[in-house]
Amino acid sequence: MSQNQSQNQSQKTPIVTLSGVQKYYGDYHALRGISAEIGQGEFFSLLGPSGCGKTTLLRAIAGFEDISEGHILLDGRDMEGVPPNRRPTNMVFQSYAIFPHMSVAENVGFGLRRSGKNAAEKRKAVGEALEMVGLGQFGARAAHALSGGQRQRVALARALIMKPKVLLLDEPLSALDKKMREVMQVELIRLQREVGITFILVTHDQEEALVMSDRIAVMFEGEIAQLDDPETLYRRPKSRRVAEFIGMMNFLPAQVSGEVAGRVDLDVKGLGRAELELAQCPSGARAGAAEVGVRPESLTLLYEGQSAEGGREASGTVREVVYYGDMTYYDILLDGAPAPVRVSMRNMPGRRVLDFGARARLAWDPRAMVLFC
Amino acid sequence: MKLNLLAVFATLYLLVLYAPIVLLPLFAFNDGTVIAFPLQGFTTQWFAALLNTPALHQATGNSLIIAVSTAILATILGLFAARAATRYSFPGKAGIVGFIMLPLVLPEVIVAISLLIVLMQLGLDSGTWSIIAGHTLICTPFAIAILQGSFANMDRSLEEAAVDLGETPWSTFRLITLPLVSPGIIASLLICFTISLDEFIIAFFLSGNEPTLPVYLWGQLRFPARLPVVMALGTILVVLSVLLLVVAETFRRRGLKRAGLKDTGGFL
Numbered sequence: 001m002s003q004n005q006s007q008n009q010s011q012k013t014p015i016v017t018l019s020g021v022q023k024y025y026g027d028y029h030a031l032r033g034i035s036a037e038i039g040q041g042e043f044f045s046l047l048g049p050s051g052c053g054k055t056t057l058l059r060a061i062a063g064f065e066d067i068s069e070g071h072i073l074l075d076g077r078d079m080e081g082v083p084p085n086r087r088p089t090n091m092v093f094q095s096y097a098i099f100p101h102m103s104v105a106e107n108v109g110f111g112l113r114r115s116g117k118n119a120a121e122k123r124k125a126v127g128e129a130l131e132m133v134g135l136g137q138f139g140a141r142a143a144h145a146l147s148g149g150q151r152q153r154v155a156l157a158r159a160l161i162m163k164p165k166v167l168l169l170d171e172p173l174s175a176l177d178k179k180m181r182e183v184m185q186v187e188l189i190r191l192q193r194e195v196g197i198t199f200i201l202v203t204h205d206q207e208e209a210l211v212m213s214d215r216i217a218v219m220f221e222g223e224i225a226q227l228d229d230p231e232t233l234y235r236r237p238k239s240r241r242v243a244e245f246i247g248m249m250n251f252l253p254a255q256v257s258g259e260v261a262g263r264v265d266l267d268v269k270g271l272g273r274a275e276l277e278l279a280q281c282p283s284g285a286r287a288g289a290a291e292v293g294v295r296p297e298s299l300t301l302l303y304e305g306q307s308a309e310g311g312r313e314a315s316g317t318v319r320e321v322v323y324y325g326d327m328t329y330y331d332i333l334l335d336g337a338p339a340p341v342r343v344s345m346r347n348m349p350g351r352r353v354l355d356f357g358a359r360a361r362l363a364w365d366p367r368a369m370v371l372f373c
Numbered sequence: 374m375k376l377n378l379l380a381v382f383a384t385l386y387l388l389v390l391y392a393p394i395v396l397l398p399l400f401a402f403n404d405g406t407v408i409a410f411p412l413q414g415f416t417t418q419w420f421a422a423l424l425n426t427p428a429l430h431q432a433t434g435n436s437l438i439i440a441v442s443t444a445i446l447a448t449i450l451g452l453f454a455a456r457a458a459t460r461y462s463f464p465g466k467a468g469i470v471g472f473i474m475l476p477l478v479l480p481e482v483i484v485a486i487s488l489l490i491v492l493m494q495l496g497l498d499s500g501t502w503s504i505i506a507g508h509t510l511i512c513t514p515f516a517i518a519i520l521q522g523s524f525a526n527m528d529r530s531l532e533e534a535a536v537d538l539g540e541t542p543w544s545t546f547r548l549i550t551l552p553l554v555s556p557g558i559i560a561s562l563l564i565c566f567t568i569s570l571d572e573f574i575i576a577f578f579l580s581g582n583e584p585t586l587p588v589y590l591w592g593q594l595r596f597p598a599r600l601p602v603v604m605a606l607g608t609i610l611v612v613l614s615v616l617l618l619v620v621a622e623t624f625r626r627r628g629l630k631r632a633g634l635k636d637t638g639g640f641l
Contacts, residue, residue, distance in 0.1 A: 064533060085539045097534035101552050111538035162538065 015040045015165055015198045016061065020070035023056055023222075030056045031067070032222040038166075038200065038215075043192050045201045045209040048219035049245070054202045057219075058168050061200065063087045075165050090159035091168040094175070096151045098143045104130070104154055105139035111162045129157040132191070149180045156188075160195060169201045173208060185211050206246050210234065218242050234295075238282040240372045243293050250299070250341040254292045256373070259285045264371065268292050270337025271314045274366040281371040290373045296329065296344040298368030301360055303351070308363030315361045316340075318354050328353050332360050397611060401604040408600050419605035429606070432589035435501060436570055439585060443508040443569040448561045450509070451516025456550070458517070459524040470517075477514040484510060485578035492579070499579040507575040512565040519564065523557030556625050563621040567614065 014037035023031035031053045038044045046054040059065045061072055063084035072079045074088055090111070099107050109126040117125065130136055133153035138146070146154065152172060159167055172188075173181045189212055192199045203209050209216045210230045217227045226238045237243035240251070254268040264276045264285040274292075278285065302308060319340045320331035328347055331340040343362065347353070354360055404414035423429060457463075458470050476484060488507050492499050531553070535545040551558075573587040580588050590606065593599045 062537060084533070084536045085541060089537075091534070091537045093530040093534055095528050095530050097528060097530040099531060099534075099549060110535070114539050158534075158538070 013040055014038060014073075015042075015075055016044075016200070017073035017076075018057075018061075018070070019073075021057065021060065021067050021072060022069035023053070023060065023065065024068045030222050031060070033070070034222075034224060035070075036217060036224065036227060038198060041196050041198055043189070043199045043201070043212055043214045045203060045213040045216045046219060047203055047206060047209040047216050047245075050204060052219040053222040054204075054219050055170060058091075058170055058200060058202045061166070062089050062091050062168050088165040089168055090162045090164040090166075091170065092152075092155045092159050092172045094171045096155040096172075096175075098146070098151050098154055098158075100144050102143055103139065104135065104141045104143060104146070107143055107154055108139075108157045108161055110158060125161055129161040132160065132194070133157045134187075148176050149184065152176065152184060156191065160191075160197070164197060166198045166200060169199060171202055171204070173203075174205070181208070188212060210246070218245060220245075235368075236280070236282065237293070237370060240291065240293070243370065243372070248296055248342060249293045250296065251291045251293055251372075252337060252341065254290050254371070256285055256287050256290050256371070258287045266290070266292070266371065268369075270316070270334030270341070271364050272312070274312075274369065276366055276369060276371055280367075280369060281373065283371075283373045285371060286373050288373075290371055293370040293372060294341070294364065294368060296342045298365060299341060299343040300363045301330065301343060301345050301354070302363050306363075309365075312364050312366070313361055314364060315359065318356055318358045318360050321354065321356055323353060330354060330360070332362065334362070394611060397604055397607040400601060401608040403601065406598050406601060408604070419601040420609075422602050423605055423609075426602070429589060432584050432586045435580075435583050436586040439501060439504050439508060439576075440566045440569040442505045443512055444562045444565040446505065446509045447512035447516045447565045448520075448558060450513050451520050451561055452554075452558065454513070454517045455520035455524050459521055460529065473517065474514045476511045477518075481511065481572075481574040485575045488575070489578050499581045500583055503579045504576050504585065507579055508569040508572055511572070511575070512568050515564055515568060516561040519561045520554060520557045523554040527553050556627075559624045560621060563617060567617065571610075 016036075016038040018034050018036045018038075021031050021034040022029075034053075034057060046057060048054045056065055060067050061074075061079075063079065063082060079087060099110065102110070105123075105126050108129050109122050112122045112125060115122070126139065127136070130139055133156050135150060135153050135157065138150065138154075143151075143154070152175075155172070169188075173184050176184060185208060188199070188201075201209070201212060210233075213230055215227065215229050216233055217224045218233065219225065220241060226233060226242045228236075233242070233246055237246060237249075243249045243251075252268050252270060254266045254274075256264060256266045258265060259278065262278045264278060264281055265273070266276065267273050276285075300308075302313065307313065314334050316332045316334035316337070318330055319333050320329075322329040322331075326347060328345050330343045330345065332343055333340040345351075399412070400408050401419055402415055402417065403412045404416035404418075405412075454470070454473055458466065484507060488503065488510075489499065492503055497503070527550070531549055532545050535549045536542065540548060571587055572585075573591065576585040577588050577591070584592065590603055593603050
């Protein structure tokens, strides 16, 4: 998922256009003016904590919720008043909604009832759809005799057989265990690439969104807080809230002295003087107290004999060691800092895991910082 | 010791519950007009007498017409009400549902008297149709209670998925909702049928000159000589009730199996 790729996608003709979408439930303001364009063939995610309106928005696109204001355009057509059964969208439900009184093949072929195809054509289409999701032999199986991952695949086949313009996925992986989830993530990416249909995924799992999406809309309280490709979202979060939601981030108090010709000069507690570009300051740069965000992997432990480029070193005491096998997380209280920072280090042969209470030196890089004023 | 006491209690309880019913077939086959021990020999004449009583056939016919109509009406009404109560929210929902369920606890005498008064005020003749109306009134809450369970067990997104796949709300109801709540529908039909069949008070107040089976039976109790015939009729009813329950339970289990659900206990 490179930046270039996602820019290409947003330049393509939009298949979904949301403009000023508002939704009220009585007094509750569930969607507060959502505007976005989703390109043909894009894998788009709506990411946010529960209650942020992401599922409401997805259901509004599918036609299960009326919107109070604004417009939803699918393939250039305004969808106002169009019921779900006449929209060019299909949905994979969180519970999968597999019809329990039907066989797998009957489930997958359900949407073809009104297609005008004859029995042989339908059977062929069902076979192909099942083949596509790797369930070629399961057509005759009763729907209730399936595992979670298989139900997920049946739900996918059942939706994709309709050849929708947009496939909507409502937390499709949340009911699976961790291993199965990772398998299905990769499978969904492959499937999307194969069929070329626009996928809109709703998820509360930031890792899932980062892995699968071309672009992600991070939503809080019915608003899009940031809409970007995964890399930009991770490296350049526009607000502290987005930064906290996506991955892990350390926040260090800093004193901004001012901005000269696009360069921002500041003093970070525990690290020292740093110079940032204006692009690293999403909320601008005013002289005064601010906070600097830095990811755990952007801080590097220095071992004996190593030194940091440009003397950007800091030292402190190890306050916590969390060993993950491939990685070790250290919480290090830097000298002069009010709270510990988390540092992640890849474990390598010959590289000793530091002990609790040991002194440690860190290298840091101003290019990996984000300033929140 | 404690366990033994419980076993004795349970045995006594079951005896008190079922021993009187065992008396029915016992005296139905007893060759004597007096209902008393000792038994006086085996006969099937009381059953033969049943066949030769046109008034009884008339009453049975009335009862069956009423029970079948009531079961169908109450189940249809219950289906709509249960779906509305479990799927939609609307102002005053709790109050409306409460009022619909009220006949469940309302004394039947009150329902019967008020229906009779309404009929009289409207100048209408009471008869089979008025008993059907009264029975539907008291059976609908049972139907709703049973069907609400069926709807609550059904994942709401199943219906949404069908609409999403191109079906209209009506064809969704036919293809998805009905098959999945059908065990509940059958249970509701059978229970409403049973309630209507042996309901006495409303039928007694509203039957006019068209008695139902319970009303006819009550009338026969005034003639001691007819008692063994009543016993024979009772025996047939017991056997039929048990058969009905077995059929209902078979359907329920088959439905569960088809939907792949776990058995969480039925009426048997």
